[in-house]
Amino acid sequence: xxxxxxxxxxxxxxxxxxxxxxxxxxDLTNVKMAMNPFCEIAVEExxxxxxxxxxTEVVAVTVGPKASQEQxxxxxxxxxxxxxxxxxxxxxxxxxxxxxxxxxVDEEQPQLVILGKQAIDTDNNQTGQMLAALTGLPQGTFAxxxxxxxxxxxxxREIDGGLQTVALSLPAxxxxxxxxxxxxxxxxxxxxxxxxxxxxxKTPADYGVEVASRVSLLKVESPxxxxxxxxxxxxxxxxxxxxxxxxVL
Amino acid sequence: xxxxxxxxxHDGALAGATAHVVAAAQQIGGDIDVLVAGENVAAIAESxxxxxxxxxxxxxxxxxxxxxxxEPTAALIAELxxxxxxxxxxxxxTGKNVLPRVAALKDVAQISEIIAxxxxxxxxRPIYAGNAIATVQSEDALxxxxxxxxGFDAVGEGGSAAIxxxxxxxxxxxxxxxxxxxxxxxxxxxGAAKVVISGGxxxxxxxxxxxxxxxxxxxxxxxxxxxxxxxxxxxxxDMQVGQTGKIVAPELYIAVGISGAIQHLAGMKDSKVxxxxxxxxxxxxFQVADYGLVGDLFEILPExxxxx
Numbered sequence: 001x002x003x004x005x006x007x008x009x010x011x012x013x014x015x016x017x018x019x020x021x022x023x024x025x026x027d028l029t030n031v032k033m034a035m036n037p038f039c040e041i042a043v044e045e046x047x048x049x050x051x052x053x054x055x056t057e058v059v060a061v062t063v064g065p066k067a068s069q070e071q072x073x074x075x076x077x078x079x080x081x082x083x084x085x086x087x088x089x090x091x092x093x094x095x096x097x098x099x100x101x102x103x104x105v106d107e108e109q110p111q112l113v114i115l116g117k118q119a120i121d122t123d124n125n126q127t128g129q130m131l132a133a134l135t136g137l138p139q140g141t142f143a144x145x146x147x148x149x150x151x152x153x154x155x156x157r158e159i160d161g162g163l164q165t166v167a168l169s170l171p172a173x174x175x176x177x178x179x180x181x182x183x184x185x186x187x188x189x190x191x192x193x194x195x196x197x198x199x200x201x202k203t204p205a206d207y208g209v210e211v212a213s214r215v216s217l218l219k220v221e222s223p224x225x226x227x228x229x230x231x232x233x234x235x236x237x238x239x240x241x242x243x244x245x246x247x248v249l
Numbered sequence: 250x251x252x253x254x255x256x257x258x259h260d261g262a263l264a265g266a267t268a269h270v271v272a273a274a275q276q277i278g279g280d281i282d283v284l285v286a287g288e289n290v291a292a293i294a295e296s297x298x299x300x301x302x303x304x305x306x307x308x309x310x311x312x313x314x315x316x317x318x319x320e321p322t323a324a325l326i327a328e329l330x331x332x333x334x335x336x337x338x339x340x341x342x343t344g345k346n347v348l349p350r351v352a353a354l355k356d357v358a359q360i361s362e363i364i365a366x367x368x369x370x371x372x373x374r375p376i377y378a379g380n381a382i383a384t385v386q387s388e389d390a391l392x393x394x395x396x397x398x399x400g401f402d403a404v405g406e407g408g409s410a411a412i413x414x415x416x417x418x419x420x421x422x423x424x425x426x427x428x429x430x431x432x433x434x435x436x437x438x439x440g441a442a443k444v445v446i447s448g449g450x451x452x453x454x455x456x457x458x459x460x461x462x463x464x465x466x467x468x469x470x471x472x473x474x475x476x477x478x479x480x481x482x483x484x485x486x487d488m489q490v491g492q493t494g495k496i497v498a499p500e501l502y503i504a505v506g507i508s509g510a511i512q513h514l515a516g517m518k519d520s521k522v523x524x525x526x527x528x529x530x531x532x533x534x535f536q537v538a539d540y541g542l543v544g545d546l547f548e549i550l551p552e553x554x555x556x557x
Contacts, residue, residue: 011377013511013512014379014511016382016511017377018382019381026377026381029514029537031520032455033523049323064420073285093355093358094349094358094359095352095353095358095359098296098353106555115329118493119494120377120378121376121377122376123361123362123375123376123377123378123492124359124360124361125345125349126349126352126359126361127349127428128349129319129345129346129347129348129349129350129353130349130350130352130353130359131348131353132319132350132353133323133349133351133352134353136422138320138423138424138427139319139320139346139350139424141319141342141345141346142342142346143252144486154427157342158342158486158487159342159343159429159487160259160341160342160343160487160495161259161429161431161432161487162429162430162431162432162487163429163431164316164424164426164428164429164430165426165427165428165429166424166427167424167427168423168424169422169423169424172423177493178348178493179332179479179480179486182470195396206482214357214358214387214388214389215268215358215360215385215386215387215388215389216385216386216388217383217384217385218371218384218385218386219384220376220382220383220384221284221381221382221384222380222381222382223375223379223380223382223518225380226523226537227254228536229523229537229538229539229540230539230540230541231530231540231541231542231543232376232537232540232541232542234542234557235542235549235552235553235556238524238542238553239553239557241540242501242522242524242540246501246521246522246539246540248444248494248500248501248521249468249501249557
C-alpha cells in the first residue's frame with residue numbers, strides 16, 4: 001500500500017527563539033531550521049512499514065517556501081521514494097494545509113497518511129484531525145503504536161490517563177506521538193542518492209486552494225520573565241523559605 | 250451569543266477541568282451550554298448542571314459516544330454547532346482529538362490552547378513551546394477553541410441548569426474502541442494538583458521514584474516526570490510534564506534531578522513557586538527556580554521528607 005507522510009520545516013527545537021522588536025512575530029532570520037521532530041517520527045514509521053513489506057511506496061509532502069525542499073530531501077534520504085512540495089511563502093494555517101493535503105490524498109489515494117501530532121512552532125495540533133475530517137477518513141491521533149492488519153489499522157494512542165487502542169478502517173489518518181519510534185539518521189550515501197529521487201513542485205493555485213489566513217496574528221510577546229530566585233544552603237532553609245516566605249507549605 | 254462547552258469526563262465523573270473551561274466561556278460572555286456526550290452519563294450531566302454560569306446541559310447519552318471517539322463526537326458537535334458562536338473544550342487529549350475535526354467539518358479555523366480571553370474574537374495562546382505568547386483574532390463566524398485549564402480559575406458549584414437530551418446519533422462505521430490501559434494512581438491528578446513533585450534523569454532508576462512518594466504523600470502532591478525519565482523507562486509516559494506531555498501550573502512545583510530543557514519548562518514554568526534540587530549548579534532549571542538547592546538528591550530527598 002501507499003503511505004503519504006506530511007513534513008514541516010520549523011525552527012530547530014534546540015534554538016532559543018527571539019521575539020521581533022516590533023512584536024509582529026518570532027524572528028526567524030538566520031536561525032537554524034530543521035524537520036519538525038514529530039514529522040521525523042512520521043517518516044520513520046512510514047519507512048519501517050515499507051521495510052516490513054506493508055507499504056510499497058512512501059511519498060513525502062510539504063507545504064512551504066522553496067527552502068522546505070531541504071526537509072523533503074531529508075525525508076528522501078531517510079527512505080521516502082518521492083516527494084511533493086506545495087510552494088508558498090504565505091503563513092499557511094492548519095486548515096489550509098489540511099485542504100491542500102486533502103487534494104493530495106484525493107490524487108494519490110494512499111491507504112495511510114502519517115503526520116506529526118503537532119509542529120513545535122505553532123503548537124497547534126490540528127492538521128491531522130482536520131485532514132481526517134476533510135477526507136471523511138478515521139483518525140488515530142497521538143499514536144505510540146501502529147499495526148496494520150488486513151483492511152484495518154490498530155492505533156494505540158497516548159491519552160491523558162494512559163493508553164487507548166482504536167481499530168480504524170483503511171484508508172486512515174495517523175498522527176505520531178514522541179514514543180512511536182526512534183527516528184534514524186540519514187547516512188551520507190543515502191543523502192547523495194536522495195538528490196536523484198523525484199521531487200515535484202506545485203502551488204496552492206494548482207489545487208484551487210485559497211491559503212489566506214482567517215486568524216490574524218495581532219501581536220507576539222515574550223512570556224513574563226520569572227524573577228531570579230535564590231539558592232538555599234540546606235534542606236532546613238528550603239523548608240523554612242517555603243513555609244514562611246513563599247507560604248506554600 | 251452563545252457558547253457550547255464540551256464536558257470532559259473520566260470514569261463516570263465530570264472532570265474538574267470542565268469548570269475551568271466554563272470560566273473561560275464566562276469571560277467571552279453569553280449563554281453557556283455544556284454538552285455531555287458519552288454512554289451512561291446521567292450522573293455527569295447532573296454534576297455539570299451545578300457549575301456556576303451554565304444555562305443548560307445538553308446530554309447525548311448513547312453507545313455511539315462511548316469513549317468519545319473523534320469521528321462520532323465531532324459529527325455530534327458539528328450537528329449542534331449551528332446554534333452557537335463558540336465551541337470550547339479542554340485542551341486535553343480528548344479536546345485536541347475532537348475539536349480540530351469539528352472545525353474542519355464546519356470549515357473554520359481552530360484556536361488551540363488559549364490562556365487568556367481578550368474579547369469575543371481575540372485570544373492569547375502560547376507558541377514555540379511557551380517561549381512566545383501570540384495574540385490572535387479569529388475572523389470566522391464560529392470560533393472553535395481549546396482551553397488550557399491553567400489559564401483560568403475554575404467556576405464554583407452553585408448552579409442548577411436545566412438538563413435536556415440530544416437525540417442526534419452519529420453513526421460511525423470507521424473506528425472502533427479496542428481497549429484502554431489506564432495508569433492506576435491514588436494521588437491527585439497531575440493537571441489539577443496544588444503541589445507537583447517531578448523527577449528527571451537524575452533519579453537514576455524507576456525504583457528511586459519511591460523517594461518522591463513519601464514527600465508527595467506528606468504534601469498531597471502529584472508525581473510528574475521529565476521526558477528523559479520517561480524515555481529511560483523509569484515511569485509511564487502519562488506522568489510526563491512538558492511541551493508534549495502535561496502542562497501544569499501548581500502552587501508549588503519541585504523539580505528533582507531535572508536539568509530544565511526548554512521542552513520541560515514549557516510544561517511547568519507558570520507554576521507559582523518552583524523549587525529545583527540538582528547536583529549541577531549550572532543546570533538551566535536554576536534560572537527559573539525560586540528556590541534552588543544544589544546537592545545530591547539521594548541525601549536531600551530523605552532529609553526533606555523527614556522535615557516536612
